[in-house]
Amino acid sequence: MRPIGRRPGNPDTRNDIIKSARRLFADSGYEQTSVRDIAAAAGVDPALIRHYFGSKAELFRSAVGWPFEPDAISERIIEGDSRQIGTRLTRVFLEAWERPDSRAPLLAILRGAATHEESTALVRQFFQGQMYPQLATQLAGPDSELRVDLAMAQLLGIAYLRHVLRVEPLASTPADELIARVTPAIVAHLTPA
């Protein structure tokens, strides 16, 4: 006999909801996406979303995390010749935006960060808690954190113009050409004067 009460989540249904939520948050941002929209896209009853996730904010937290392990990505950037950190940072960052599976959650976070404190905190925490301490200790000079800021501002600005505003010609420049163009700017930022 099936037990009465809170059912364990069906992993397929739960995944369908998360996938739909991720796509809709990415396309429209947090504010403009309703639980009802996500339910419709996933083909489930809105009540099921509340059953699995509680609230829209909790669904956002479950669906929209970083599409990678922050520690693993920091390692990929930091390991190896320290003079190549700028080159690796540029490639890892911009390539994450090119893959559709990681672009969707990154877009959701970036769109969300502009207006939704949950996303803002996620981005700020990644910068200040993960990326910075690790990157900055690899870089010489007392102003290494400001130099990381300027490099990240360049990369984030490119993601914003290319994927959110879709400004041309940046939006349709091939990724490899873009990486080649941007790398010297990032290396210059990360190299002490």
Next chain:
Amino acid sequence: MRPIGRRPGNPDTRNDIIKSARRLFADSGYEQTSVRDIAAAAGVDPALIRHYFGSKAELFRSAVGWPFEPDAISERIIEGDSRQIGTRLTRVFLEAWERPDSRAPLLAILRGAATHEESTALVRQFFQGQMYPQLATQLAGPDSELRVDLAMAQLLGIAYLRHVLRVEPLASTPADELIARVTPAIVAHLTPA
């Protein structure tokens, strides 16, 4: 006798509404700001906002324009020694974000652009319709528009980290120091290889 029907707008009340709308759109973004919030902040009845502006979208259009004349700002950047365009662009852009009266509408536009098509269009139009044709013709080389994109990505990314995410140490670096640090990157982008 006072005529019946649509009253002419009282310029003071109208200005109060516009000021409150500008501040709330800047603080919270388009989606999270309601006509009711704006009415409360301006100390007027929500019906009066609908009377003056029709809809929230029309109020946004009236309240959140560029805090400068795009043509005038382009002129300030372009006029003079063409080798100094990068220096002037950096200063004009970053200083506009430092003045509270222009920062509020710029924040509203940047926050809005992430999720709200009206803002996205405003930013894209400024880039592609105003800034680019004028800047790009002053710069040599077949890739001048891409170089303007990379420079604008750097500047926009700094505004985003400094004023939206408030990432440190960028958020509290004095403006003049920041301008001095960023200028070489912008000049490098705008100078053909």
